[in-house]
Amino acid sequence: MxxxxxxxxxxxxxLSGRTKDSNGNHLATRLTEVGIDxxxxxxxxxxxxxxxxxxxxxxxxxxxxxxxxxxxxTHDDIxxxxxxxxxxxxxxxxxxxxxxxxxxxxxxxxLNEMRLRMARIPDxxxxxxxxxxxxxxxxxxxxxxMAGVPVIFEAMVAGLLPSLTGGAPLRSVxxxxxxxxxxxxxxxxxxxxxxxAISIGSYPFVTDDGFGTNIVARGADAALLAAxxxxxxxxx
Amino acid sequence: MxxxxxxxxxxxxxLSGRTKDSNGNHLATRLTEVGIDxxxxxxxxxxxxxxxxxxxxxxxxxxxxxxxxxxxxTHDDIxxxxxxxxxxxxxxxxxxxxxxxxxxxxxxxxLNEMRLRMARIPDxxxxxxxxxxxxxxxxxxxxxxMAGVPVIFEAMVAGLLPSLTGGAPLRSVxxxxxxxxxxxxxxxxxxxxxxxAISIGSYPFVTDDGFGTNIVARGADAALLAAxxxxxxxxx
Numbered sequence: 001m002x003x004x005x006x007x008x009x010x011x012x013x014x015l016s017g018r019t020k021d022s023n024g025n026h027l028a029t030r031l032t033e034v035g036i037d038x039x040x041x042x043x044x045x046x047x048x049x050x051x052x053x054x055x056x057x058x059x060x061x062x063x064x065x066x067x068x069x070x071x072x073x074t075h076d077d078i079x080x081x082x083x084x085x086x087x088x089x090x091x092x093x094x095x096x097x098x099x100x101x102x103x104x105x106x107x108x109x110x111l112n113e114m115r116l117r118m119a120r121i122p123d124x125x126x127x128x129x130x131x132x133x134x135x136x137x138x139x140x141x142x143x144x145x146m147a148g149v150p151v152i153f154e155a156m157v158a159g160l161l162p163s164l165t166g167g168a169p170l171r172s173v174x175x176x177x178x179x180x181x182x183x184x185x186x187x188x189x190x191x192x193x194x195x196x197a198i199s200i201g202s203y204p205f206v207t208d209d210g211f212g213t214n215i216v217a218r219g220a221d222a223a224l225l226a227a228x229x230x231x232x233x234x235x236x
Numbered sequence: 237m238x239x240x241x242x243x244x245x246x247x248x249x250x251l252s253g254r255t256k257d258s259n260g261n262h263l264a265t266r267l268t269e270v271g272i273d274x275x276x277x278x279x280x281x282x283x284x285x286x287x288x289x290x291x292x293x294x295x296x297x298x299x300x301x302x303x304x305x306x307x308x309x310t311h312d313d314i315x316x317x318x319x320x321x322x323x324x325x326x327x328x329x330x331x332x333x334x335x336x337x338x339x340x341x342x343x344x345x346x347l348n349e350m351r352l353r354m355a356r357i358p359d360x361x362x363x364x365x366x367x368x369x370x371x372x373x374x375x376x377x378x379x380x381x382m383a384g385v386p387v388i389f390e391a392m393v394a395g396l397l398p399s400l401t402g403g404a405p406l407r408s409v410x411x412x413x414x415x416x417x418x419x420x421x422x423x424x425x426x427x428x429x430x431x432x433a434i435s436i437g438s439y440p441f442v443t444d445d446g447f448g449t450n451i452v453a454r455g456a457d458a459a460l461l462a463a464x465x466x467x468x469x470x471x472x
Contacts, residue, residue, distance in 0.1 A: 012437050015274045016406065017265030018452060019439070020258075024279075029253030038251045039286075041279035043260075046437070050275075073418040074438040075425040114421030132442065151442050170252065182309045185350030189311040201248050201282070202310040203255070206368065206387050216254060 002167030002220075003063035005031055006040040008054055010069040010079055011148060014043050023068040023153045030157055034166035035220075036064065046070060051082035059086070059143050064164065066157075069148030071137065073114040083140055084122035094121040097136055104134050129159045168220035173229045177236050180204065180211035184235045188215065195228045197221060238403030239299035241267055242276040244290055246305040246315055247384060250279050259304040259389045266393055271403035271456075272300065282306060287318035295322070295379050300400065302393075305384030307373065309350040319376055320358035330357040333372055340370050365395045404456035409465045413472050416440065416447035420471045424451065431464045433457060 007027055013019040024041045031038045039062060044050050051070075058065045070079030084091035097119035098111075105111050118135040121127070128137035128144065130152055137146040137156050146156040177184055181204045192200045198219040205212050215232050219225045243263055249255040260277045267274045275298060280286050287306075294301045306315030320327035333355035334347075341347050354371040357363070364373035364380065366388055373382040373392050382392040413420055417440045428436045434455040441448050451471070453464045 009277075012435060012454075013439055013452065014261075015264055015277065016268050016408070016454065017261055017263075017274075018408070018410075020261045022256075025250075025253055025256045027253075028251055032252050038253075039281060041245075041251065041277075043277035045275060072438065072440055073421040075421070075428050076437050110418075112418065112422065114425070115418035117421075118418075133447065149440055149442060172252065172254070174254075182346075182348065182351035182354075185309040185311070185353075186348065189350070192311050199248060201312055202308070203249055204308055204385055206385060211369065216249065218248075218252065 002035050002037045003165065004037045004039050005064040005066060006042065006058040006062045007038065008051075008058060008065060008067045009041065009043040009148075010046065010051055010067060011043070012045045012076075015045055022150050023148065026150070026154055027066055027068075027157055030161060032170050034161055034164070035169045036164065036166050037170070046076045046078060048078055048082055048085070051079065052086045055083060055086040055143060059141065063142060065143045067143065067145045068153055071118065071135070071145060071147055073117050077117065079145055080120050080122060080138075083125075083143055083145055086143075087122065087124075087140055089123040089140075091120055091122045093119045097121050097127060100127075100134050100136055128156050131155050131159070170218050170220060171222060171225055172216055172218040173225060175215045175217075175229065175232045175236070177213045177215060178209075179213060179235075181213045184213055184215070187235050188232070191228060191231045194231070195219075195224060197224055198228045200228065200232075238271050238273045239401065240273045240275050240297075241300040241302060242278065242294040242298045243274065244287075244294060244301060244303045245277065245279045245384075246282065246287055246303060247279070248281045248312075251281055258386050259384065262386070262390055263302055263304075263393055266397055268406050270397055270400070271405045272400065273403075273406070282312045282314060284314055284318055284321070287315065288322045291319060291322040291379060295377065299378060301379045303379065303381045304389055307354065307371070307381060307383055309353050313353065315381055316356050316358060316374075319361075319379055319381055322379075323358065323376055325359040325376075327356055327358045329355045333357050333363060336363075336370050336372055364392050367391050367395070406454050406456060407458060407461055408452055408454040409461060409468075411451045411465065411468045411472070413449045413451060414445075415449060415471075417449045420449055420451070423471050424468075427464060427467045430467070431455075431460060433460055434464045436464065436468075
C-alpha cells in the first residue's frame with residue numbers, strides 16, 4: 001500500500017474564479033512520480049474555522065496533507081494560526097525563522113511587524129526551505145504548509161518531497177482512439193475486468209473531426225501494464 | 237445572504253496530475269457573476285463510497301452542489317449511481333433520456349448497452365440539456381450533475397444557471413502594486429479593518445524585476461467598494 005495524501009488549497013481568489021490554481025496539478029504530478037497516492041484536493045476560503053475543520057478531517061484520513069497559500073505577511077494570511085489551532089499547540093515568532101527572514105533586509109527596520117508574521121511558526125514544527133523569498137514553510141505532524149505563489153510552492157515541494165517516504169511509483173500508458181467512448185466502452189469494460197490490478201480510465205474529447213477517447217491505464221506493475229496496453233490497442 | 241455552493245470534481249485523472257481541471261475555474265467565475273457564493277471545491281477519485289460521502293457532506297452544507305465528470309458510457313462512469321445512492325432513490329434507463337440519446341444515431345443498433353448507460357437517471361431528477369453530444373446531465377434536489385468534458389460542461393452550465401436564483405453579484409476591483417506584500421501589509425490591515433463589508437485579499441507575485449502585490453477588494457456594494465479602492469490606491 002502506498003502512502004496517501006490530500007492537498008488543501010487555501011484562498012478566496014481560487015473560489016472567486018480570479019485565480020486559476022496550478023499548485024494542485026503540479027503537486028499531483030510530483031506525488032504520482034514518487035508513489036504517494038493523492039486521494040483528495042480541497043479548496044477552501046480564508047476562514048479560520050473552515051481551514052481548521054478541513055485540516056483535522058484530512059490529516060486524520062491521509063498519510064500526508066499538503067497546504068498551499070495563506071502564509072504571507074498580510075491580514076488574510078491565517079494558515080499558520082489555523083494549523084496551530086488544529087493541533088492545539090502554541091504559535092509565536094521563532095528565532096531561526098526570524099534570522100532567515102532577516103537575511104532579506106539590509107536595513108533591520110524593513111523587517112517590520114507585518115513581515116515578522118512570516119516568522120510565526122507553530123510549536124514543534126520543522127521549517128521548509130524557501131530558496132526564492134526566504135520566508136519558510138513548515139511541517140507539523142503530517143501537515144506540510146507551503147506558500148501559494150507557484151514558483152515558491154514548487155521550490156518548496158522540490159525540497160520537501162525527497163524527505164518523505166514514497167511507495168511504488170504509479171506508471172501509466174495513454175492510448176488515443178479516434179472513436180467515441182460509446183464505441184469502445186464494452187471492450188474497455190472487459191479489459192478492466194481482466195486486469196483488476198490496473199486502473200483504466202476513459203476520457204472523451206471533442207475535436208472538429210468528431211468525438212474521440214483517450215484511454216489511460218495506471219498501475220505499479222510494468223509487465224501487467226504492458227499486457228493491458230496491448231489489449232487496449234486492439235480497440236483502435 | 238447569497239446562496240452558497242460547492243463544486244465536486246470527480247475523476248482519477250485530475251488526482252494523478254494527468255488532467256489540468258478547467259471546469260472548477262470556469263464555474264467559479266460564472267457563480268461569482270450570478271451572486272452564488274462558492275465556498276468549496278473538492279476533487280475525489282472514481283470510487284463509489286467516496287463520491288457518495290462527499291455528495292452527502294456537501295449537499296447538506298450548501299444551497300447547491302455542482303458535479304463534473306463520470307456520466308459517460310464506460311465502466312468508470314459511476315456518478316449517476318452515486319447520486320442515486322446518496323439520495324436513497326432508484327435509478328434506471330429513462331425513456332425521455334433514451335429518446336434524446338437516440339437522436340445521435342441513424343442506426344438504432346448503435347445505441348448499444350454501454351451507451352444506454354448514459355440514459356440511466358436517478359428517480360425524480362430533472363434533465364440538464366447537452367447541446368453538444370446530447371447525453372443529458374440532471375439535477376436531483378440541490379445536486380446538479382454535469383459532464384467532465386469542458387466544452388460540454390460549459391454548455392450545461394450555460395443552460396442551467398439561468399434557472400437558479402442568485403443573489404447580489406460580487407463586484408471586485410484589482411490594484412497592482414509594484415511593492416512586496418510586506419511593505420503594504422500594515423496599510424492594508426488598516427483598510428480591511430475600516431471596511432468590514434469589503435473582503436480584501438492580497439496576492440504576491442514574482443517577476444524578474446522583483447516582488448509585487450495584487451490587491452483585490454470584493455463586495456456587493458459598489459459605493460463602499462469604490463471607497464475602499466481609493467484607499468488601496470494610496471498604497472502604490
